[in-house]
Amino acid sequence: ALIENVFDHQHLRYNPLRDTWVLVSAHRMKRPWAGQVEKPPEEHTPRYDPRNPLCPGNTRANGEVNSDYDSTFLFENDFPALQPDAPDPGSDQHPLFQSKVARGVCKVMCFHPWSDVTLSLMKKQEVVKVIDKWAELIEELGTTYLWVQIFENKGAMMGCSNPHPHCQVWASNFLPNEPALSDRCQRAYYQKHGEPLLLQYAKQEAEKKERVVVETSDWLAVVPYWATWPYQTLLLPRRHVLRINDLTTEEREGLADIMKQLLTKYDNLFEISFPYSMGWHGAPTGPHLNKDNSHWQLHAHYYPPLLRSATVKKFMVGYEMLAQDQRDLTPEQAAEKLRNLPEEHYKTREN
Amino acid sequence: ALIENVFDHQHLRYNPLRDTWVLVSAHRMKRPWAGQVEKPPEEHTPRYDPRNPLCPGNTRANGEVNSDYDSTFLFENDFPALQPDAPDPGSDQHPLFQSKVARGVCKVMCFHPWSDVTLSLMKKQEVVKVIDKWAELIEELGTTYLWVQIFENKGAMMGCSNPHPHCQVWASNFLPNEPALSDRCQRAYYQKHGEPLLLQYAKQEAEKKERVVVETSDWLAVVPYWATWPYQTLLLPRRHVLRINDLTTEEREGLADIMKQLLTKYDNLFEISFPYSMGWHGAPTGPHLNKDNSHWQLHAHYYPPLLRSATVKKFMVGYEMLAQDQRDLTPEQAAEKLRNLPEEHYKTREN
Ligand SMILES: O=P(O)(O)O[C@H]1O[C@H](CO)[C@@H](O)[C@H](O)[C@H]1O
Ligand SMILES: O=P(O)(O)O[C@H]1O[C@H](CO)[C@@H](O)[C@H](O)[C@H]1O
Numbered sequence A, B: 001a002l003i004e005n006v007f008d009h010q011h012l013r014y015n016p017l018r019d020t021w022v023l024v025s026a027h028r029m030k031r032p033w034a035g036q037v038e039k040p041p042e043e044h045t046p047r048y049d050p051r052n053p054l055c056p057g058n059t060r061a062n063g064e065v066n067s068d069y070d071s072t073f074l075f076e077n078d079f080p081a082l083q084p085d086a087p088d089p090g091s092d093q094h095p096l097f098q099s100k101v102a103r104g105v106c107k108v109m110c111f112h113p114w115s116d117v118t119l120s121l122m123k124k125q126e127v128v129k130v131i132d133k134w135a136e137l138i139e140e141l142g143t144t145y146l147w148v149q150i151f152e153n154k155g156a157m158m159g160c161s162n163p164h165p166h167c168q169v170w171a172s173n174f175l176p177n178e179p180a181l182s183d184r185c186q187r188a189y190y191q192k193h194g195e196p197l198l199l200q201y202a203k204q205e206a207e208k209k210e211r212v213v214v215e216t217s218d219w220l221a222v223v224p225y226w227a228t229w230p231y232q233t234l235l236l237p238r239r240h241v242l243r244i245n246d247l248t249t250e251e252r253e254g255l256a257d258i259m260k261q262l263l264t265k266y267d268n269l270f271e272i273s274f275p276y277s278m279g280w281h282g283a284p285t286g287p288h289l290n291k292d293n294s295h296w297q298l299h300a301h302y303y304p305p306l307l308r309s310a311t312v313k314k315f316m317v318g319y320e321m322l323a324q325d326q327r328d329l330t331p332e333q334a335a336e337k338l339r340n341l342p343e344e345h346y347k348t349r350e351n
Helices: A002-007 A026-030 A124-144 A177-193 A197-208 A249-270 A286-290 A331-339 B002-007 B026-030 B124-144 B177-193 B197-208 B249-270 B286-290 B331-339
Strands: A011-015 A020-024 A073-076 A099-101 A104-110 A147-154 A166-172 A212-215 A219-222 A233-237 A276-281 A299-303 B011-015 B020-024 B073-076 B099-101 B104-110 B147-154 B166-172 B212-215 B219-222 B233-237 B276-281 B299-303
Touching: A104 A124, A124 A147, A124 A166, A124 A249, A124 A286, A177 A197, A177 A276, A197 A212, A197 A219, A197 A233, A212 A249, A212 A331, A219 A249, A233 A249, A249 A331, B104 B124, B124 B147, B124 B166, B124 B249, B124 B286, B177 B197, B177 B276, B197 B212, B197 B219, B197 B233, B212 B249, B212 B331, B219 B249, B233 B249, B249 B331
Parallel strands: none
Antiparallel strands: A011 A020, A011 B099, A073 A104, A099 B011, A104 A166, A147 A166, A147 A276, A212 A219, A219 A233, A233 A299, A276 A299, B011 B020, B073 B104, B104 B166, B147 B166, B147 B276, B212 B219, B219 B233, B233 B299, B276 B299
């Protein structure tokens, strides 16, 4: 009770995965909002649109024709940020003007032939196929590349230019900033405490319960103690798992279940197809495959932008860009709200 | 010529102020955009709006009445993220559930009595008054607080809920993440190279010229070599200056000049009132006032979101959130574009 009182007031919380702090100002939700409102997501996407370059059988910008796929569908990004053959800018530079070679590949993966479904609305076995494909990609691209980033931008609000359910995979010859930081933090924790950071964290959260959104025998989804986005969640296995391709068949089934449950809660929160960016972090690959990565634990981050309603998002600007992340409700409040939402999707519910 | 060729291709650049890398994929500007478009900024803000809580003589949400001000105007934020009296959550916690006390104040400062002007359109002497007030705030709040963050969110796209020209000042008893990182990086550089990082950087850029947007005898505005936002700039004095209150009268006049020049270029880029978040970073204050801060150099960061036009912004999502910042045009291309824009504001230009 004492601790709850204290957390009604502003305070700082530590993010052990990034070695940073977040400012929690719970009392700030009371302020009125007269700022920008977003367009609510389009709720009537046609199942098939002859002009949509992601639909089966359609022609893309570069003239290639999509197969008539009936499950997942993978192709090279037509405008890749990473290509396999960029020249090396060379070394021996001034310390303030340092550059490095960047090589990689960018792929797009459709989840389903229909444009009018999302992971929350797909059948469990269809979601398992997506997970199997993710595992395959980590396995295949991981032989060459040091880091394989699987991520999904969902919704126009998250810069996603196509409503068809899909994710992206960017593989690179370098360890990007975020996983590099996470690697450092997890390694330091492991060296000090003798147990992987996220394994210990999952155990604690499963006991405390107050930040748990959904859980299954193998998986846990929580609003992390250090969440910055209002309804941010962290999805992680209870067992020590390094990479998504290490998951057993049973664990993949369990993952499909918990993903559907979590994403249904998200959609039910404001009764819209909930926008977010999400992505997987697991132990690095390529040259790291032969190294000890016991400090790593596989996990997914979900970063949804909405704060108050389907049209009012949290702006990470000004103070956040220049100084530090700040949030307007506590992670415990967010978790409770999500936890108490119905398990059935608002679109399939009978009224 | 060789180096230019190399930089036509993707590569990584190092940000020495944050110890991170940015992925530069110049070739990506060619991709078509079918995603979300923003509303262009409102171009017809009335000079005075009886319902706007920032206008002179109006009543704010908490019942307080603004003075009939005719220059700058300062008041306490009615919904502060930081308050001076929050309780201490206590120490002795599990390493994964760490919290700390956060105390501070949040103020709002109007730049001008009129709602229909911006810093770019204000008279030079009016801008000098804003700078003097900033200096006063650093001086006053800096006696108590460790960090005083002055920042401006401009435009609805940047979460700014009021069109009246204003900035915010959040002072805290802790050093936030971003300045803490910058402090660490500047200190390490100083120890290794014996000269402040940003002083050496300004000299180099003034010679190289290719990233300079505007310069005066005392000031320099560049698109930094490591810029992440498309038209990001760094504004800094040529002389070694720790904090904004250390600026001479002449340097404040010079700052007003270069700010007006830079912001006019920004407005001219897409012929709209250009949205951005900006803020000042100088040496820490409070208990740091008696310490050696020679590694610090005063500077302002401008982070504007637009990429292609008045309505298409760069989304920092997915890969950026989960892995690493990525940009679609080179800093040199952005600097050249800004540099070549007219010096006269599009709103005051004769046709
Ligand atoms: O200016 P406001 O309305 O207080 O709030 C705005 O700036 C704050 C500080 O950058 C952010 O935390 C908010 O998300 C943003 O909407
Ligand atoms: O999905 P797209 O259209 O390639 O692009 C989107 O995701 C990318 C990776 O997160 C971002 O860099 C872009 O800013 C965003 O618009």
